[in-house]
Amino acid sequence: MFILMIIIFILGYAAIAFEHPLKVDKAVSALAIGTLCWVAYMFGLFDILTQGFSPQFSEYIGNKEMLKNGDDINSFLNGLRSLDGAERAEWLKEMREWIVDNQIITHLGEISEILFFLLGAMAIVEVIDQHEGFRVITDKINTTSKVKLLWIISILTFFLSAVLDNLTTTIVMVTLIGKLISEKRTKWLFASMVVLAANAGGAWSPIGDVTTIMLWIGGQVTSGAIISRVFLPSIAAIIVPLAILGFFMKGAVKRPASEEHEKQLTTKSEQKFILALGVGGLLFVPVFKTITHLPPYMGMLLSLSVIWLVTEIMHRNKDHEIKAKLKLINILKRVELPTVLFFLGILSAVAALQSAGQLNIMANYLTDNLNNVYLINIAIGLASAIVDNVPLVAGAMGMYPVEAAGTIGFAANFVQDGIFWEFLAYTAGTGGSVLIIGSAAGVAAMGIEKIDFIWYLKHISLLALSGYFAGAGVYYVQTLLLT
Numbered sequence: 131m132f133i134l135m136i137i138i139f140i141l142g143y144a145a146i147a148f149e150h151p152l153k154v155d156k157a158v159s160a161l162a163i164g165t166l167c168w169v170a171y172m173f174g175l176f177d178i179l180t181q182g183f184s185p186q187f188s189e190y191i192g193n194k195e196m197l198k199n200g201d202d203i204n205s206f207l208n209g210l211r212s213l214d215g216a217e218r219a220e221w222l223k224e225m226r227e228w229i230v231d232n233q234i235i236t237h238l239g240e241i242s243e244i245l246f247f248l249l250g251a252m253a254i255v256e257v258i259d260q261h262e263g264f265r266v267i268t269d270k271i272n273t274t275s276k277v278k279l280l281w282i283i284s285i286l287t288f289f290l291s292a293v294l295d296n297l298t299t300t301i302v303m304v305t306l307i308g309k310l311i312s313e314k315r316t317k318w319l320f321a322s323m324v325v326l327a328a329n330a331g332g333a334w335s336p337i338g339d340v341t342t343i344m345l346w347i348g349g350q351v352t353s354g355a356i357i358s359r360v361f362l363p364s365i366a367a368i369i370v371p372l373a374i375l376g377f378f379m380k381g382a383v384k385r386p387a388s389e390e391h392e393k394q395l396t397t398k399s400e401q402k403f404i405l406a407l408g409v410g411g412l413l414f415v416p417v418f419k420t421i422t423h424l425p426p427y428m429g430m431l432l433s434l435s436v437i438w439l440v441t442e443i444m445h446r447n448k449d450h451e452i453k454a455k456l457k458l459i460n461i462l463k464r465v466e467l468p469t470v471l472f473f474l475g476i477l478s479a480v481a482a483l484q485s486a487g488q489l490n491i492m493a494n495y496l497t498d499n500l501n502n503v504y505l506i507n508i509a510i511g512l513a514s515a516i517v518d519n520v521p522l523v524a525g526a527m528g529m530y531p532v533e534a535a536g537t538i539g540f541a542a543n544f545v546q547d548g549i550f551w552e553f554l555a556y557t558a559g560t561g562g563s564v565l566i567i568g569s570a571a572g573v574a575a576m577g578i579e580k581i582d583f584i585w586y587l588k589h590i591s592l593l594a595l596s597g598y599f600a601g602a603g604v605y606y607v608q609t610l611l612l613t
Contacts, residue, residue, distance in 0.1 A: 131174020147583040157468040160475025167482035180211045183487025237481035250430035251298045263405030274382040284327040291331035300328045300571040312386040322590040328571045330367040333559030334360040337416045341523040341558045355547040367601035371593040469577025503543045503550040511561025515568035519558040563594040
């Protein structure tokens with residue numbers, strides 16, 4: 131069953147990649163593997179857990195003080211494997227309860243934080259869109275040159291994602307692109323570059339990506355160090371792809387057809403107000419987290435509730451047609467539910483692999499065979515294009531303790547603000563850009579613009595790789611110059 135879980139994940143991943151030839155929505159495949167991986171886990175539960183693959187189960191045993199007579203974890207698990215009859219059945223029951231009451235609940239909580247954050251952000255962006263707030267921005271962008279517009283969008287995304295986060299920024303910027311460009315493939319290209327820019331921008335900010343937040347809160351890095359030492363590599367990660375595209379991209383973008391003949395439902399002042407309120411609500415989220423230490427999704431939902439209240443009051447006395455389009459209860463119906471379900475499925479599948487121990491085996495393999503902080507981190511970054519970067523970073527944080535200042539030798543790489551942790555922030559943050567479903571930003575863009583997996587692989591993956599390795603090179607040279 132342990133191997134079957136991997137096979138299920140690979141087959142599901144292939145189905146997602148070939149969504150268009152198969153004519154099966156990617157959300158279907160994601161939900162299937164998100165469930166079937168856990169089913170296989172449950173059917174092979176006793177054998178998987180007694181093999182010692184799961185670090186979470188080993189921690190559970192240790193916390194319950196089941197170890198006696200100086201036995202270590204492996205000896206204890208070996209003893210479990212020799213059980214039969216009623217004793218085996220009793221342990222199997224406890225393992226099932228641990229999976230259902232501990233692992234699934236824990237992972238569902240973590241996944242739900244992302245999903246509610248995503249729902250809140252998508253709803254706020256949709257409110258701005260329906261109130262035509264983005265016209266305030268699009269009316270000021272006069273250039274139709276593909277190259278100029280791409281640079282403007284990408285650089286704006288890069289810095290905005292450091293202040294918000296890469297997921298929220300991607301939702302905002304991809305929606306904005308839809309107002310500036312009409313041709314589908316051109317929109318795909320711009321949206322894909324937004325993913326690269328958002329992930330690169332989030333990598334150098336302590337609040338720009340889930341993984342950087344983890345490293346910052348965990349004490350592996352400090353805010354000043356990650357900003358100063360990961361900024362230049364992150365710049366390289368987006369500038370190199372932009373420069374390459376600049377040599378090949380020609381012509382002008384085709385703007386969407388003018389909608390001036392249609393009845394305007396909002397005034398200019400209302401458009402500006404809702405844009406300011408919506409963006410202010412998004413910017414409030416990291417502030418909320420810093421002040422309250424509560425999860426970011428709560429700040430997002432608080433912002434949404436304020437915007438909901440304001441728009442209810444704003445449109446209270448307007449005619450039925452305006453209320454039908456601008457009331458938030460109706461706007462919520464336009465939020466892309468399949469994107470949310472895709473997130474749920476793919477993150478559930480990765481959670482199963484994390485709980486059963488496949489990701490831990492991969493992390494140990496990298497450590498044992500590479501034994502070089504640069505190569506380990508580069509491999510982790512590339513692996514994050516296939517599986518979620520959050521469990522990979524969590525695994526690295528669990529494997530390597532933060533060493534005391536003044537430590538020498540190989541362990542010196544693991545002190546606070548050490549090379550390993552800083553480079554991990556960069557690689558885990560930008561490596562997911564190599565594949566469209568390798569990052570939350572990529573999944574969001576894929577859902578909003580229906581970007582084809584194979585198209586992204588053909589047209590964007592090499593660009594992302596070029597930026598990824600360019601940034602890695604910049605970090606390496608920077609480190610040599612500073613030491």
